[in-house]
Amino acid sequence: MSEVETFRAPIIARASDRSPSSQILKSNWEGAGGVAGWLSSVDHKEIGKRYLVTAFLFLIIGGLEAAVMRAQLAQPNEHLLTPEQYNQLFTMHGVTMIFLYALPVLSGFSNYLWPLLLGSRDMAFPRLNALSYWVFLFAGIFLYVSFPLGKAPDDGWFNYVPYASRAYNPGPNIDVYALGMVLLGISTTVGSINFIVTLLRMRAPGMSINRVPILIWGTLTASVGNLFAVPAVSLAFFMLWMDRQFGTHFFDVSAGGQPLLWQHLFWMFGHPWVYAIVLPAMGIVSDGLPTFCRRPLVGYTPVALATVATMALGFGVWVHHMFATGLPVIAMSYFSAASMIIVIPSSVAVFSWVATIWTGRPVFTSAFLFFVGFVILFVIGGVSGFMTAAVPVDLQLTHTYFVVAHLHYVIIGINVFPVVGGIFYWFPKITGRLMNEALGKWSFWVMFIGFNVGFFPMHILGIAGMPRRIYTYPEYLGWGPLNLIVTLGSYLFAIGVLLFFLNVFVSLKRGKRAGDNPWDAASLEWSTSSPPPVYNFAVIPTVASRYPLWEGRLNQSDDDRSSMQEGFLLDKGRETMGTTSLDAEPDVILKMPPDAYSPLVLALALAVLFIGALLHSWWLLGASLVVILLASTSWLWPQRSLSQIET
């Protein structure tokens, strides 16, 4: 690596988006434009927007599947769907919402926002970022490839053996799921690595570890969690595919295999994943709520700790999904205890949000309403989760609609509501326009009322004994009226979501111009233009506190203030500042790569490799391996512009 380029003394200058130096930065960072530029872009903002749009498309698909299922269940003895169709629908609904919507939408926020929140010009590995998106997209398409043929995955999102084994499920349904999940795992893994390294290396000078926003803590925690959790499920699905296609017996009890091994491996992944899809969303609220309460978050330090502790404890609770499997009681009690203790960090966060609202001066915007709605739903979902942490209670509730109610309060309450609130909050930054507030409030109330009308009665249905995953039920059981209410409520919720999407489309064209900081918020992304320029910051900001844009009102001393206008210029190519891990001291000038096709080609080749494996087409698999090798070589080939060749 060239010492001169990466360790030169950088120029400190005063500049803004209107300075002449910004034109140089723009030409350094701008892509090719057109289709070629679109396909090769490694800009984190572009990738973030693609993640958001794709995830919302999957949300719509998953929502439509739910709507059909609710029509089927609205009355007893309905025959809109066959049992086989219903199995595929509830499986694809779960797979879509949990894997193709819930985490990717948060990756969208984080990809778009991280460098802006951290005061950097891009993520640590921009090409890896693009690869992560393309692989996610192709994995999503892969998982849906057999849906039109009526052969979609059909064993529920947790895919228990032995029903998922070939003897009971001989079609391609489960193979598509197994291989699709391994492919998706690649996207999640590389994305997680990128977030972790970005946090450790790319923070603005002065942004020590105790000054990062809670969204950063949430996504960091989720990313570290994913690195430990995803291998378990990728391995499990690979072993299942081997069982099904090559006669291995990992899960075949007749040959000495262990069906329970599937459940262990799946839930070692599955429960941390639940935290991965809620902790960044909780971070959105922790960072957005203070803006609308006109005060800093109450208890930044314990909330940051609660975020990390929740994930750490989350790795010790997986057996609470297996309480009905007959494990010895003392062994289960350890997991029961951990599942109960997790209420402490969760409560710390709740009390922090409530105290922030209580001691602040709330501004009742649409975003604020969604954040408050989230707090209420979080408490309800948390309490029902706490109930199932107790072994005797769980034995009564497992596999009933109570669990369906709980998981929807968690996933919709703790993911969808903060996400929609987050869109209202950051839409002005992303597009330069404000969303319509009147329509926003309508969408909140319709979604909030619809959600509770639709999903709260599921608790009662579960206690009344209605099992989950049944395609119909007889009239004499008396579940009809409540199921009709559930269906009507969930349709009302869907109307609220439609109002939100309508608001997005209308506001994109007709929304009021936002300006740089329409909410008078405190974090770095609001110091740059809306939408941000391609290079993010005219100079690398310097950070002196947790709330750099509120330092005046928080009585920060005059001789120690954050600076947005004066800092490292770094205009010799695509450059940003590398800083030390704990205290963000300037360390090295990082040379960032240009746009490239290699991530797209590599992702395509990976997708073809998995298609080859699915079809047992070994020549296709071999050919894709060759392309993977070539694309990787092109990617890793040393470049003078990145200081990877000695000059």
Add this chain to the structure above:
Amino acid sequence: MAPEDLSQVSIKHPAPHRHRVSLAALFFGLAAAPAAWNAQLLISAALSAHACYPRDVPLALPIWSGLWWILLAIGAAGMALAIAGGLVSWRSWRLTFEEAPGSAHHLLDLGEGRTRFLAMFGVLASFLFALALLFATAAVFVVPLCR
């Protein structure tokens, strides 16, 4: 550019007391209690599951008569490690609590002072995971071992 150089930009260092406490002490304070809890969970659950369900048939009594004492000892060892982590973090806190203006309350709210932030992180984490250890260890007193 020299590493650890914030003098080029006009802000104070976020961790002026960083030399008072070693990184190893901060790390031990942060990680000891969570690691102890995790070790207790994995070892105790695996041991008790095997002792009560060694092969194809669940047993009414564990295959090791001393299982109860073993589980208690694991809990006690974990608790000792968690307390050690808490004490080390507390010491780090006492050495650095004046790193930034304001009291502990100020630190909890705004997080200023990186060294004292990590020390406080360790104190709180040790308390939480010690509680988790206590809660899990209490199971041996109230839950039958196998059935």
